[in-house]
Each structure stands twice: as C-alpha cells, then as structure tokens.
Amino acid sequence: MPVETYNRYSRWLHWLIAGLIIFMIILGWRLEDEDAGRFARFQLHKSIGITILFLSFIRLGLRFAYKAPPEVDGPKWQMAAAKAVHWGFYVAMIGLPLTGWAMVSASPMAIKTVLYGIMPWPHLPVPASEQAHDAWEAAHGILAKLITYVLIPLHIGAALKHHVIDKDNTITRMVPGLTPKPLLNWRWIIPAATVGIAIISGALIFGGAKPETPPTSEAVTADVAPVEGIASSSEASEMVSAVAASEVSSLSVTAPAVTKWTVDKAKTRLDFVTSFQGGNIRGRFSDYSADIRFDPVALDTSSIKVVINLNSVSTDDAERDNTLKSDSFFNVASHPKATFEAKSFTKISETRFVAKGKLTLHGQTKSFDLPFNLKITESGVKKVANVTAQADLDRLGFGVGSGDWASTDQIPADVKLDFTLSASAVK
Structure with a gap:
C-alpha cells in the first residue's frame, strides 16, 4: 500500500x-x-x-x-x-x-x-x-x-x-x-x-548594542575634567614638552611626604577597545596589582607600578579570549604579565597629569606616556581619588599580533586603553 x-x-x-x-x-x-x-x-x-x-x-x-x-x-x-x-x-x-x-x-x-x-x-x-x-x-x-x-x-x-x-x-x-x-x-x-x-x-540573539563605558566610569568622569579625545603616547609627549619648564620650576624642594593609595577593585576597570572586521570589541583585565604613591604637590617623589595578569583578559567570548592568550597575541605562556611603571609626572592642569614611564608587554619594554584625569575628594578623615586614563597603544610596536594577525586589515594596530580607577588614601 x-x-x-x-x-x-x-x-x-x-x-x-x-x-x-x-x-x-x-x-x-x-x-x-x-x-x-x-x-x-x-x-x-x-x-x-x-x-x-x-x-x-x-x-x-x-x-x-x-x-x-x-x-x-x-x-x-x-x-x-x-x-x-x-x-x-x-x-x-x-x-x-x-x-x-x-x-x-x-x-x-x-x-x-x-x-x-x-x-x-x-x-x-x-x-x-x-x-x-x-x-x-x-x-x-x-x-x-x-x-x-x-x-x-x-x-x-x-x-x-x-x-x-x-x-x-x-x-x-x-x-x-x-x-x-x-x-x-x-x-x-x-x-x-x-x-x-x-x-x-x-x-x-547576541543583540547589537555597541559596547558602552561601564556605569562606574561614567560616575567617575562626571566630576573629572574630560580628556579631549584619546591621547596617544606621542601626543602625551608633546604635552609634556609644552609644560616641562614651568613644571620643573613649580616643584618644591621641601615637598611633603607622598600619599599611598589602595585601589578599590570593585570600582576600578582596566579596559581596552579595539575592533575586528569593523565590529567594536571591548575587553578588560580583572587580575592586577597596583602600588600607587602619588600626590599632586609632590610629583618628584610620586610613583606608580601596575602589574596586569594577561591571563585574566575577557571580551565576553571564550574563543576570542583563548586566541588573545595564545602565542599569536599575548603569548601568556611566555609573557604572562604586563607592567607599567612611572616615576616622572607632569601637571597639565589642576586635574590633568601625564605619567611618563615604561611599559613592558610581550617581552618588550618601551617608553610610554599615560595622560590621566584626577579628582581627589575628602570626607572627614577619608580621602578618595577617582582617575580616568585614556591612551592609544600600538600593539604591533610590542609584537602583539604575529603572522597573519600582524595585518591591520582586520584588527587595527592602535588599541585604545580606557582605565577607570578609584582608590583610598592609606592612613
């Protein structure tokens, strides 16, 4: 049938x-x-x-x-x-x-x-x-x-x-x-x-909202003078040169003891922004340590050292994160950490500064200037510093992105750093 x-x-x-x-x-x-x-x-x-x-x-x-x-x-x-x-x-x-x-x-x-x-x-x-x-x-x-x-x-x-x-x-x-x-x-x-x-x-599915600056960053930047655009390391150097002479003369020989700060990781984000095939990607690092000794009136004795565990990178996509950790990019097996250390600072305005330091990434150490905005508030005996920092980083200059990934057709050479930091003064 x-x-x-x-x-x-x-x-x-x-x-x-x-x-x-x-x-x-x-x-x-x-x-x-x-x-x-x-x-x-x-x-x-x-x-x-x-x-x-x-x-x-x-x-x-x-x-x-x-x-x-x-x-x-x-x-x-x-x-x-x-x-x-x-x-x-x-x-x-x-x-x-x-x-x-x-x-x-x-x-x-x-x-x-x-x-x-x-x-x-x-x-x-x-x-x-x-x-x-x-x-x-x-x-x-x-x-x-x-x-x-x-x-x-x-x-x-x-x-x-x-x-x-x-x-x-x-x-x-x-x-x-x-x-x-x-x-x-x-x-x-x-x-x-x-x-x-x-x-x-x-x-x-996987809806199309563009990456946004986290709320904590917005709350911080509301009280801080905005950075006019994303400043690259070379732009920061030009700003340093423009004010270097006046800055040196303003330093006091009898500068007060520098303040040490403890980072509030719940209100701090170390983000980066790049793109792949034209689509924006925002990533972040969750594991890091920071030794910050800074005072706007004691720049000559101030210092910053931040060590980032590159294995903590996250872009909300496990496969992409594994690619970033591979030897094609960060190569965390051989270079698990990135370090930024600065002992020289320049004051641009009452709230704007430039940290002149060294960045070690992917086994290479290069000069790197990081412009940042600073707002210090005091409530009774408590002192809180809110910082936003933005800069361009040339990944290829540090050898991040090898082989086919060295091409800028899919991923640009410049990666935008976007940091938001909150810290309390150590008594």
Whole structure:
C-alpha cells in the first residue's frame, strides 16, 4: 500500500532544518552589524551551518530508506519544477555549509572554529589565500541568494497553491491532518511556530548594542575634567614638552611626604577597545596589582607600578579570549604579565597629569606616556581619588599580533586603553 505521509523522522527533520535555515538567513543579514555581538554571531553561524550539514545528510538518507508518498498529479512541467526545487534544496543545504567551511578554512587569518563554544572543529585542507577565500565566499553568497530568494519562495508558494487552490494533500504529507477547510486549522501551529521562532531568535540573539563605558566610569568622569579625545603616547609627549619648564620650576624642594593609595577593585576597570572586521570589541583585565604613591604637590617623589595578569583578559567570548592568550597575541605562556611603571609626572592642569614611564608587554619594554584625569575628594578623615586614563597603544610596536594577525586589515594596530580607577588614601 502506498504511504500517505512522509515518515515521522523525515517530518521532524524537515521542520527542524527549515527553522534553522530561516534562522541562519536572518542571522546572516546581521553578520555585518558593527556591534559587540558580531564575533559571537559569526561563531554561532558557523556552528549551526555544520549542524545543518549533518542533518541534511541524515534527511537525505531517510529519503532513500523510507518510501515517500506518491507524487501529486499535475502538469509535467509542475512535476519537473517540484523535483528541481527539492533537489535544489539538498544542493543548497549541503553546499552552503561546505562552502562556508571552505571559506573559513581558506582565510589567511586562520580563525579557529569551536562549535557552540565547546567542540573544536578542524579546517578543510584547502589552500589559504585571499583569492581562495574570496572565491569560496562568492560561491557561498550565490547559494545563500539561491535558497533565500528562489527556492524558499517557490517552495512556500507552491505548497500554499496546492493547499488553498488545488485542495490536494501536498502539505498534509508533512503536516498530517491539516485539511484545506477550515483554513485556520490548529495544525498550522507547526509551520507558523517554526517560522516565527526562527525569525525572532535570528533577529535578537547576541543583540547589537555597541559596547558602552561601564556605569562606574561614567560616575567617575562626571566630576573629572574630560580628556579631549584619546591621547596617544606621542601626543602625551608633546604635552609634556609644552609644560616641562614651568613644571620643573613649580616643584618644591621641601615637598611633603607622598600619599599611598589602595585601589578599590570593585570600582576600578582596566579596559581596552579595539575592533575586528569593523565590529567594536571591548575587553578588560580583572587580575592586577597596583602600588600607587602619588600626590599632586609632590610629583618628584610620586610613583606608580601596575602589574596586569594577561591571563585574566575577557571580551565576553571564550574563543576570542583563548586566541588573545595564545602565542599569536599575548603569548601568556611566555609573557604572562604586563607592567607599567612611572616615576616622572607632569601637571597639565589642576586635574590633568601625564605619567611618563615604561611599559613592558610581550617581552618588550618601551617608553610610554599615560595622560590621566584626577579628582581627589575628602570626607572627614577619608580621602578618595577617582582617575580616568585614556591612551592609544600600538600593539604591533610590542609584537602583539604575529603572522597573519600582524595585518591591520582586520584588527587595527592602535588599541585604545580606557582605565577607570578609584582608590583610598592609606592612613
């Protein structure tokens, strides 16, 4: 006896793959949005693509293992078109993940893939070059347009035509019990929910808010004179030169004892801002030590030493964090810490200073000037210092980013440092 519907495994796989494909289309439209979730969206896009690849092979196997319902009677050209669309779906469902996989594998950037942040996934053995990457990207784009703008509209349109106009059993083979009348049959929940959930989740997952300055930083900077732009180390040097003579003359020979400060880590953030493929990335370091002895009226005896554990880097993406810790960037196995030490300071204004020191990073030590704003408040016997510091750091000058990552096409050379510090005077 001929079967009237597809087997239950094929039916569930049909709607699961359909939902994932629609989700991927919506997610794909958001891949170029320049926000904090862009890197995570790319990783999820790759993970689901590989999932669709395996599910498609299973679906194809079930197609041969189980008898399919007989074809619906109709003009020969419609039957030929239906077969072409169905096999076109198989080509796209298998070809899209494969070309995407090949595109990632051919990229000179050699970005690792970890499926769902858990399972490392190997690259295909394809040549790695810009030309090869672009060729695979073009093929991937053609298949994406084919399934989005040709196959899906034809498939949905034909199914509705059979159900509403022809009133045959085409759709019921995938949704058993769904009859042409009444049209608002409760079994429409399956396709409607599949499409609705896929569209909403694809549009909202890893939402696109751009990285913002943390609230603690805003609270601090509200009372501190703002830094006019992000000052680079060279700009800080120019400011130092401009005021050096007057600063030296203002130093008192009998300067008072310098104040020692204890950092409040709950209100302190050591952040950096960069971008990857045009999308902003804000990271931070959570583990550090600070020895701060500073007084605005005793600059000649003031000093700062901050030691950062680079292994504590976090950008809210585990795979990206592991890449930063690898030998391609910080190489924490050989250079686990970064150190900034300054014993020379220049006063620019009542609230603005420049720390002239040495920065050790990635095994290299170089001069580095750090401009900062300072606001000291006193309440009774308690004295609190609020500091904001911003500067540009040339990562390539310290050898951070080797091999393909030394290119500035994807990641700029300048990384913006954005520090917010709160400290109490030690009695």
